[in-house]
Amino acid sequence: MERSQTVTQKSSSFSPSSSSSTSGRDDKPREIDRSRSLGPVKLEKSYGKKERDTETVTIEEEDEEGQEEEEVEVVVVVNKEEEASSAPEEPPEAIFDSISKEVDGFLSFLLSIDDGRDQWPEPPAMPEPTIKKFLDFVEEELVKYESGKDGASPPANDELVLFGAIDRVAKLTSALSIFSSDTKYNKAMTRASSILRYAMCFLEDEFHSLLEDSKPKKDPGIARPKTKRRPSIGHLHDAIDRCVPPPSEPDLVEFPSTYPPEIIERLSGIAGAVVSAGYATECCQVFTIARSNAFDVALSNLGYEKLGVDDVQKMPWDSLETKIATWNKVFRQTVEVAFPREHDLCEAVFAGHSAIAYSIFHNFARGVTVLLLGFAEAVAMTKRSAEKLFKVLDMYETLRDMVPRIDALLRTESEPDDSSAAHDLTTEVALVRSRLGEAVVAIFCDLETSIKSDMGKNAVPGGAVHPLTRYVMNYLKYACEYKNTMEQVFRDHKNSENPSSQVEDAAKGGSDDNHNPFAIQLMEAMELLHTNLESKSKLYRDPALCSIFLMNNGRYVMQKIKGSTEIHQLLGDTWSRKRSSELRQYHKNYQRETWSKVLACFKDDGLQARGHVAKPVLKERLKSFNSMFEEIHKAQSSWVVSDEQLQSELRVSVSAVIVPAYRSFLGRFSQYLDPGKKSGKYIKFGPEELENYIDELFSGNPSSMVSRKRT
Numbered sequence: 062m063e064r065s066q067t068v069t070q071k072s073s074s075f076s077p078s079s080s081s082s083t084s085g086r087d088d089k090p091r092e093i094d095r096s097r098s099l100g101p102v103k104l105e106k107s108y109g110k111k112e113r114d115t116e117t118v119t120i121e122e123e124d125e126e127g128q129e130e131e132e133v134e135v136v137v138v139v140n141k142e143e144e145a146s147s148a149p150e151e152p153p154e155a156i157f158d159s160i161s162k163e164v165d166g167f168l169s170f171l172l173s174i175d176d177g178r179d180q181w182p183e184p185p186a187m188p189e190p191t192i193k194k195f196l197d198f199v200e201e202e203l204v205k206y207e208s209g210k211d212g213a214s215p216p217a218n219d220e221l222v223l224f225g226a227i228d229r230v231a232k233l234t235s236a237l238s239i240f241s242s243d244t245k246y247n248k249a250m251t252r253a254s255s256i257l258r259y260a261m262c263f264l265e266d267e268f269h270s271l272l273e274d275s276k277p278k279k280d281p282g283i284a285r286p287k288t289k290r291r292p293s294i295g296h297l298h299d300a301i302d303r304c305v306p307p308p309s310e311p312d313l314v315e316f317p318s319t320y321p322p323e324i325i326e327r328l329s330g331i332a333g334a335v336v337s338a339g340y341a342t343e344c345c346q347v348f349t350i351a352r353s354n355a356f357d358v359a360l361s362n363l364g365y366e367k368l369g370v371d372d373v374q375k376m377p378w379d380s381l382e383t384k385i386a387t388w389n390k391v392f393r394q395t396v397e398v399a400f401p402r403e404h405d406l407c408e409a410v411f412a413g414h415s416a417i418a419y420s421i422f423h424n425f426a427r428g429v430t431v432l433l434l435g436f437a438e439a440v441a442m443t444k445r446s447a448e449k450l451f452k453v454l455d456m457y458e459t460l461r462d463m464v465p466r467i468d469a470l471l472r473t474e475s476e477p478d479d480s481s482a483a484h485d486l487t488t489e490v491a492l493v494r495s496r497l498g499e500a501v502v503a504i505f506c507d508l509e510t511s512i513k514s515d516m517g518k519n520a521v522p523g524g525a526v527h528p529l530t531r532y533v534m535n536y537l538k539y540a541c542e543y544k545n546t547m548e549q550v551f552r553d554h555k556n557s558e559n560p561s562s563q564v565e566d567a568a569k570g571g572s573d574d575n576h577n578p579f580a581i582q583l584m585e586a587m588e589l590l591h592t593n594l595e596s597k598s599k600l601y602r603d604p605a606l607c608s609i610f611l612m613n614n615g616r617y618v619m620q621k622i623k624g625s626t627e628i629h630q631l632l633g634d635t636w637s638r639k640r641s642s643e644l645r646q647y648h649k650n651y652q653r654e655t656w657s658k659v660l661a662c663f664k665d666d667g668l669q670a671r672g673h674v675a676k677p678v679l680k681e682r683l684k685s686f687n688s689m690f691e692e693i694h695k696a697q698s699s700w701v702v703s704d705e706q707l708q709s710e711l712r713v714s715v716s717a718v719i720v721p722a723y724r725s726f727l728g729r730f731s732q733y734l735d736p737g738k739k740s741g742k743y744i745k746f747g748p749e750e751l752e753n754y755i756d757e758l759f760s761g762n763p764s765s766m767v768s769r770k771r772t
Contacts, residue, residue, distance in 0.1 A: 126250045145394065157198050157222075163191050164229060171236040179651050184240035192233070192249050192727055198227045200756045209265050220327070225336040232340035261340050265347055268331045271324055272351035286566035319402055328410045336414055345421055352425060359399070367389045367432070373439035376446060385440060389459050392433050396463040400426055423471060423482045428700065430467070430486060432453045434493045441496040447511065447536065450504045453497055454543045457550065460494040495557075498550040505547075505582065508536065512589045520600035521703035523761055524610035527597060527615045534769050536622040537583065541627035544579075551578035580631040587632065590618075608651035608761075615644045616707045645656050648714070656694060656718060662686040663726040683743040687724075690746070694754050708759050716755050724748040 066405070167188055175183070202223055234257050237250035335344040360367075366385050373381065404422050411418040437456050443449070464487050471483030515529050540547060555578045594614050598607045619640060623626050629637065662682045668674055702708040727744065734743055746754065 065242065081683055084376060091638075092500050097212055098618070104474060116506075133309050144733060156575065157226075160191060160195050160721055161226070161229060163188065163218075164195050164233065167191070167230055168229075168236050171239055174239075184243040184246055187249065189245060189249065189686055192253075194665065195226075195233075196230070196249075196252055196256055199230055199260070200518050203256070203263055215501070219329060224330055227257070227264070227334050228337050230257050230260065236467055259336060261335060261338060261343070263341060264331050264335050265340075268328065268335070268344065269347050271320075271328050271331070271353060272348060273354075274320075274324070319406060325406070325409050329412050330412050333413060336411070336733065341414075341417060345417060349424060350423060351404075353428065355542070356425075356429060360391060363387065363391050363394070365395075368436060370435075370439040370440070370442065373436065374443060378446070381443070382452055385456060388433065392459050392463065395429060395433065396466050399429075400467070404470055426467070426471060427482075427486050430490065434489065438493050438496060440501045441493070444755065445500070445504050445507055445648045447504060447508060450501060450536075451543070452544055453500050454550075457497040457501060458495055458546055460490050460497070461549075462544075464490050464494075464721065487708045495553065498553055501547070501550045503556045505540065508533070508586055510588055512586065513591060517597070518600065520597065521610070523699055524601065524613055525701040527594065527610075528596065528704060530617055531588065533586065534618055535584065541583070541625055541631065544627040548577060548579045551582060554578070567736075573672070577631070583628070584636065587618075587636075602697075603654075605651050605654040605697075606700060608647045608654060611700065612647040612651065612707065613643060613702060613704070615640060615647060616704050619644065620704065646667065651711070652714065652718065655697070656715060659689050659719060660722055661688065662689070663722045665729075668730065674730060676733055679730050680743050681684050687743075687745045690751070690754070694757065695763065697758045698760055698761050701761040702759035703761075711759060712756055716752050720748050720752050723751055 169183070206223065230253055234250060234253040237246050237253060240246040241250055282561065332344055332348070335341070368376075368385070369383070375383075376384070403425055407418040407422040407425075408415075411421065437460065440449075440453065440456060467490065468483045468487050471486060512533060521527050594611065598610045600608045601610060619637070622632065622637060662685050668678050668682070702711060723746075727748070730745060
């Protein structure tokens with residue numbers, strides 16, 4: 062009598078739906094493949110002895126003694142089969158956990174003999190069935206996960222189990238290489254390596270998909286549909302294919318987009334598995350490109366456009382001015398918002414790998430900063446023009462203010478201050494800032510050239526404020542609103558040209574106003590303007606109008622200085638007192654040039670002869686006064702004094718001198734004129750009327766007394 066007993070292999074999946082068919086093995090009689098047993102496969106006490114893969118038990122009826130032994134053996138075997146068939150089926154998780162422990166035991170054994178490799182002339186026995194079942198498990202799970210089987214997200218613990226299994230495959234691949242010259246070891250190593258590469262491609266693709274999704278998903282599981290992409294594991298040259306913005310734009314509230322906590326947790330799990338498997342470079346590359354793409358989209362949403370040096374050089378100022386304003390906003394938000402978020406994201410995703418997290422963040426921050434610095438450097442290289450000063454100053458201040466923040470984010474305690482990555486990047490920022498500072502100095506100094514070159518030969522009508530005066534003073538007023546920055550720029554410029562000056566200033570305890578390079582430059586500009594205005598005043602043939610012109614422009618300058626605390630501080634009280642004194646002198650000059658001849662008409666000299674008033678002389682005096690006053694009124698009513706206070710001061714001062722003298726003269730001598738209409742021929746104005754006419758001076762509206770009297 063012959064009997065055969067067989068045992069069938071059970072499914073080795075995380076879920077009951079995954080099973081392996083072994084129908085081909087069921088037809089083989091009297092063979093029991095122990096490696097396919099339902100229960101855990103247990104290794105022998107020692108891996109140093111070879112084992113048979115299978116054991117065949119043949120039962121034959123011989124003598125009585127042999128039959129008893131056979132019956133005993135059959136009972137044992139039959140009892141095992143009955144026990145296996147009657148025992149409750151173990152869950153797949155328990156089976157996989159058991160196999161994993163056995164693999165861990167074999168790994169520990171191999172690692173323990175790694176140092177004594179020479180003591181093993183032949184490779185130790187390898188539990189091929191166990192390793193095969195383990196690799197089958199992992200491969201089946203990867204296929205199931207990637208295909209999105211069951212259409213649901215995997216539980217978090219299943220995902221952790223998968224990551225642990227992949228880590229075990231990586232260790233197994235490395236451990237088997239110790240005896241890679243052995244055929245069996247080499248075959249197992251090749252299979253494990255192949256599965257590992259497959260796992261890395263899958264995880265990389267999943268990592269990329271998660272990174273591209275900047276908003277929370279209803280179903281954040283690995284099994285969700287995703288856009289297929291060529292993996293870069295082993296194909297790093299294909300990374301260029303990914304350098305395109307993601308299809309979905311991030312929310313502008315987040316600059317650039319970040320991720321919900323559950324996505325970050327999954328990213329961290331994948332990153333940990335990939336890095337532990339030795340694929341850190343590829344993982345970092347995927348992360349870096351995805352975050353760069355997200356940042357590019359954020360820049361685009363903020364209106365920032367990447368421009369080359371030639372583009373900036375050729376751009377009209379109106380357009381470039383808008384680009385600069387956008388750049389300032391983007392750079393500040395990048396450093397103040399994007400960098401801290403990106404730093405935290407790197408730390409969270411690559412938790413436990415601080416060196417990798419720091420390297421990725423540093424490379425991101427450096428790449429973004431260099432990109433934005435390129436625009437600033439291009440602006441610094443554009444053609445100098447006065448209107449660019451304030452926008453360039455804005456860029457200078459942006460770089461200056463952001464350097465401490467960049468340094469704080471990149472600085473590490475383990476690196477010296479003068480050799481850290483933070484130092485290298487802030488040095489680049491400082492270099493571009495210095496170039497912007499040089500541009501500021503050059504533009505501001507060009508103002509002097511503009512003042513000197515303004516040598517127009519046409520006088521401003523009416524002695525009004527010259528356009529050059531308005532331009533220069535408004536320019537200086539706005540420039541001095543950047544007082545602290547301008548002082549810093551000029552001081553740095555001075556030190557760069559003469560390093561010893563920095564030592565001298567330090568020895569003096571700082572740089573006071575007398576040694577303030579910007580204050581000195583400002584005073585030079587003011588002196589050039591003053592000289593230019595005096596030259597322009599000579600274009601007027603009338604000395605009185607020359608004085609009005611200087612008064613107008615001088616008063617405008619003083620009003621601007623009075624309205625700007627910064628300019629007043631830089632120029633100082635001494636300079637202001639000197640200019641005020643000059644204004645008073647211009648006023649005196651005007652009165653002398655205009656009204657001294659008028660006042661001469663009211664003198665008593667020559668009016669009396671032998672105790673009597675000479676009527677012909679009196680009449681001539683009055684006629685001369687009338688003629689001069691009419692001429693003055695006609696001319697000076699068209700003159701312009703736009704400053705109301707100065708206009709009032711001039712009128713009051715003229716009235717204070719002329720009206721009382723005229724009233725006194727009439728009081729003394731009008732009685733000697735013939736009464737009647739003829740007296741009106743010589744006395745055309747009453748004192749009050751004269752005062753009214755004086756109040757019409759400097760209005761910029763020429764008027765005729767004759768036409769007024771007719772009306």
